[in-house]
Amino acid sequence: MPYKGFGNENEVYLIGRVLRDRGIGISAIEDSRFRNFRKMYKRFMTWEIPNARIKATLDGNEWISTTNEEGYFEFEIMNHAFPKTDNSWREVKLELLDQIIPNQGVVQATAKVFIPTKLVEYGVISDIDDTIVPTGATRIWEMVKTTFLGNAHSRMPFPGVSAFYQALEKGTDGMENNPMFYVSSSPWNLYDFLMELLEVHKIPKGPLMLRDLGLSREHFFSGSHFDHKLSQVEKIFRLIPSIPFILIGDSGQHDAEIYLQVIKDYPGRVKMIYIRDVSENRRDHINEIASQISGLGVELVLIQDTIAAAKDALGKGWIRQEDVLDIIKEKTENSES
Template identity: 30%
Template sequence: MSKQKISLKGKIFRYFLTLLRLTDQPTVKVYRGFGTADRLTVFGHAFRRSALPRKNYRDIDLVNLLAVIRLFLVRPYSQALVRIQVGEQEVQTQADENGYFRIDVSLNKPLPSGWHRVQAQLTQTITSETILAEGEGNVLIPYATQFICISDIDDTFLVSHSATIAKRLLVLLTENAHSRMPFDGVVSHYQLLAQANSGPEATNPFFYVSSSEWNLYDYILEFSQKNRLPDGVYLLSTLKRLSQVLQTGKGKHHTKFDRIKQIIETYPSQQFILLGDDSQQDPIIYESVVQQFPDRIRCVYIRQIHAEHKARTESLMAKIETKGVFTCYFAHSADARQHSVDIGLVAT
């Protein structure tokens, strides 16, 4: 009798998973990483339960709601053992309590600039030949261009209403990666920045650093690809569970500074263009970045979103300018693009 009850419960649970396009099979996800010719940073998540990729983008509120909710029904594989393979080189690491893993791989043979494939295996033990799951991703070794762009996501290029939690949730839960919109003119500006003084057959790399959580990685990537934003590396914030969905996009902002700092220190020969908005902490973070790396930052762009933050933002931008860094506090992307032309960053 007991076995029948368990079996029925299991069937109902499996039906629920299928309905939401979730899988309870172990999976390993490798995000886009980055590095240099001699060293790569590879990161990802191991899951006991994860969301299957979305295939159809019907703009129906209930469908969009369920599609986002399932991203927060994931179950991390705590302390999972992960084997990373780059070419013929293999390294091993262990995920943390949230299933997140990050490892720096010192390369035996230098790699050329461009995107390179890495593979990951989820194993039972370090020496085990039993593979529970496999995944693959890509890492970027930037070309030796003059500039690297670091951009926020929400309300910088993706309309999100981050300053108002109710509006942010409404947009997130009732729209999808195909129905959401970028700000007018932002894509063309970013495409110009990707080409700014980059030389033939090379583009300036983009790093998208956000307080949005890893749950939304595929959502953000799909949006970026659909809208033809420059390919780049995405550095997001700690995974959240369903009970934390009201705090989406409210990650610890000091970790954002740390992620930006690591990028700048990884590429000591290049200058940086920082792009953000005034809805949350970007002006404060970017001013701190400029204070620590004044000679490494070429320009700071801040989109004006929140009128109540205008005076604070103008004060911070003035401090940035005292370090000899160009700034642009703008309401429309056309103004930011014209500023890039005026300072000789891009051609008309």
């Protein structure tokens, strides 16, 4: 199971996992709650393949990685020249070198890696839970029910989100070249589910930076929500060094605090911060953080809905007028349905 990677002209970061295929498949809009629960159960009850060698092939060059005790593998491809082109996605061929079961045959997969093109205006890093899709992340039982009983079709994004993210990906030239990254404290077990959710609701694809449930691994962060998200955002900044970023999150957890630290660690790299207002109790605290961020030369806007963010981005000249009209239309249709 390769996860979407990313990098620059000289370095690529790619991770994935080797697991027994539980036959989860894609979801359907008519799937029952029991069927959804059974699929989600399989995602968490994994059978990992440790100590397995994986070969990555790119442009005729090969690299080898070995899975750890939870089946994860990692490639950090260094000093490889990636010419800037108009195509931002490259393919890396992966092959399992070790025999795990008798008569297994060839086991291969293709990983997609994002390399920014020469036409990028800015990048976008977004949270998922309560930023793109309502999850009740601040209410544990509500979040558990939403996660285990729903599927990619029944989990509806906030109205207008899909069109807004499409507008950000297009920027002002309409070329869909601005990179989109999704950083979440959801576990890697939900990777296929979240990718399907993005595809079903036509939210632009991009690398997902999720969290490991294990406690003993070193390469994949399993610490606090704050530490995990900060480390992943800063990894993106390090590997995509030449462009500014718009950061999007929500007020339910600690996105504003994390983004404040990012600004301190990487001055001049943050273009704008949008925080969805989902917690009335934290509103005053978020405004205090916004004041601190303003003192560092960056604006944080606490938004009530997607339209507010879209109008702000339009006013700053980051998206196109015609795309804002699509956002308003989508939000109206979603709100009425």
